[in-house]
Amino acid sequence: MYIEIKDACKNYVQDGKEFTALDHVSLDIEKGEFICLLGPSGCGKSTLLNALAGFEKVNSGSVKIDGKEVTAPSINNITIFQNYGLLPWRNVQKNVELGLESKKVPKSERAAAAKKYLELVGLSGYEKRYPKQLSGGQQQRVAIARGLAVDPDIIFMDEPFGALDAITRMKLQEDILRISREEKKTIIFVTHDIEEAVFLADRIVVMMADPGRIKSVVKVPLGDRRDRTSENFLYVRDKVFELFNLKSDEYIEYYI
Amino acid sequence: MKKILSLKNVVVSIAILILIWQILFSVSSYNKALFPSPKMAFDALLEMIGNGRLFENIKTSMYRFVVGYSISVISAVILGLILGRIPKVFQYVNPALQLLRPISPTAWMPFIVLLFGIGDVPAIVIIFIAAFFPVLLSTVSAVGNIDPIYLKVSRNFGIKQPSLTWKVIFPAAFPQIANGIHLALGTAWIFLVAGEMVGAQSGLGYQIIDARNNIRADILLATILVIGVIGILLDGILKVIEKAIMKSWGGAE
Numbered sequence: 001m002y003i004e005i006k007d008a009c010k011n012y013v014q015d016g017k018e019f020t021a022l023d024h025v026s027l028d029i030e031k032g033e034f035i036c037l038l039g040p041s042g043c044g045k046s047t048l049l050n051a052l053a054g055f056e057k058v059n060s061g062s063v064k065i066d067g068k069e070v071t072a073p074s075i076n077n078i079t080i081f082q083n084y085g086l087l088p089w090r091n092v093q094k095n096v097e098l099g100l101e102s103k104k105v106p107k108s109e110r111a112a113a114a115k116k117y118l119e120l121v122g123l124s125g126y127e128k129r130y131p132k133q134l135s136g137g138q139q140q141r142v143a144i145a146r147g148l149a150v151d152p153d154i155i156f157m158d159e160p161f162g163a164l165d166a167i168t169r170m171k172l173q174e175d176i177l178r179i180s181r182e183e184k185k186t187i188i189f190v191t192h193d194i195e196e197a198v199f200l201a202d203r204i205v206v207m208m209a210d211p212g213r214i215k216s217v218v219k220v221p222l223g224d225r226r227d228r229t230s231e232n233f234l235y236v237r238d239k240v241f242e243l244f245n246l247k248s249d250e251y252i253e254y255y256i
Numbered sequence: 257m258k259k260i261l262s263l264k265n266v267v268v269s270i271a272i273l274i275l276i277w278q279i280l281f282s283v284s285s286y287n288k289a290l291f292p293s294p295k296m297a298f299d300a301l302l303e304m305i306g307n308g309r310l311f312e313n314i315k316t317s318m319y320r321f322v323v324g325y326s327i328s329v330i331s332a333v334i335l336g337l338i339l340g341r342i343p344k345v346f347q348y349v350n351p352a353l354q355l356l357r358p359i360s361p362t363a364w365m366p367f368i369v370l371l372f373g374i375g376d377v378p379a380i381v382i383i384f385i386a387a388f389f390p391v392l393l394s395t396v397s398a399v400g401n402i403d404p405i406y407l408k409v410s411r412n413f414g415i416k417q418p419s420l421t422w423k424v425i426f427p428a429a430f431p432q433i434a435n436g437i438h439l440a441l442g443t444a445w446i447f448l449v450a451g452e453m454v455g456a457q458s459g460l461g462y463q464i465i466d467a468r469n470n471i472r473a474d475i476l477l478a479t480i481l482v483i484g485v486i487g488i489l490l491d492g493i494l495k496v497i498e499k500a501i502m503k504s505w506g507g508a509e
Contacts, residue, residue, distance in 0.1 A: 055408060073408075073411045079412055081405060081408070087424065087427070087428075089428075
């Protein structure tokens with residue numbers, strides 16, 4: 001298996017109280033899969049992502065990528081953050097070139113890569129702008145281009161569209177779905193938005209809080225082109241709603 | 257429009273200052289040689305410009321200032337960038353810094369003169385001391401206040417030292433560092449004059465002592481005004497440099 005999480009446990013002490021963020025979590029992910037970690041806050045989805053990305057270590061159990069234990073962040077697995085993490089003193093092109101600089105890619109190739117990936121995220125012509133001159137959605141596109149530019153194996157996304165308005169969010173969801181198919185990347189995407197998860201994921205990992213654990217893994221058999229209003233989409237969404245006990249009986253009566 | 261308004265403010269403000277001076281001169285019973293009028297100070301200024309002494313002394317003072325201030329800022333920023341990244345070491349350095357910081361640089365003056373004699377060095381050393389602590393402490397705190405996301409992104413993209421400091425930490429901390437550098441400029445300029453009054457035989461500070469010894473209060477006041485004007489100019493130059501750096505780093509306000 002490409003990514004293997006086995007019996008991962010993680011505890012925090014917060015205000016003198018012990019808090020279990022991950023309680024014996026096990027999960028296998030195949031290469032090229034689009035996985036959504038879905039759940040309420042405190043369910044450990046971000047902790048799990050941070051453990052996979054190498055920012056945090058689990059207390060017990062193992063987290064392996066391609067057979068190797070994860071101990072530190074790697075340029076082969078790029079994380080996209082909710083607040084973008086662009087460097088405000090660099091223009092868009094220089095931001096996209098950031099990872100290529102530490103890979104010692106020559107200047108002309110860096111510029112070509114920046115051009116290519118900015119085009120992919122629909123930001124051609126923005127090379128010389130600075131992050132603060134861009135909207136939130138555009139900034140996240142730059143961050144995505146920056147991640148793709150180093151040609152990573154895995155892209156981790158930690159509620160990447162959480163700070164964006166609904167319309168921008170849907171547009172970016174469509175783009176990331178398209179990009180994931182074109183670039184054939186493994187993507188692990190943290191969200192608390194059920195519809196977002198159903199729209200994006202090959203499999204949804206439904207997590208519960210207190211202690212943080214996996215409740216179930218839902219396969220989303222909707223194919224590559226997804227329509228938010230189709231019957232199949234709504235069916236899968238309803239199934240996930242049920243898992244969270246968000247579909248009450250009254251709701252059903254009202255529905256009929 | 258804003259520029260014209262602020263020019264108007266400056267002219268009115270200075271005019272009021274001169275007016276108060278003139279009134280005090282008119283009503284006071286001091287000897288004219290001890291408490292001269294604005295006109296007399298202005299004449300003394302022309303006299304000093306005429307015989308070249310003023311520019312000679314400005315040149316001497318500026319040399320000391322530029323050398324002392326630049327060495328101080330550069331070493332304090334470099335040390336601050338290092339200490340800011342190793343808080344465990346800084347915990348041991350900080351108490352000593354806090355002990356040394358509140359000591360007025362002039363208190364060191366007799367000691368410095370004993371060690372280095374009279375001349376350029378004592379003035380340079382005192383400027384160094386005056387600028388060093390504010391710049392060092394603001395740099396350390398600026399590095400500590402960097403948004404952790406920049407460091408996370410750097411780790412993810414494999415940016416290692418020394419690139420990490422140059423490409424990420426310094427630019428991220430720069431606005432706060434610049435603040436410290438700016439504050440230190442005023443302090444350093446103040447202590448240059450103090451240093452030259454005690455430890456030098458030339459420069460603007462010495463010119464004040466010299467004027468006192470010759471009972472030339474008009475020259476004394478004219479020198480004080482020149483010191484004030486140069487202080488404003490230095491501040492203005494630093495602001496321009498700061499803005500240029502901020503702009504080239506996309507922090508355009």
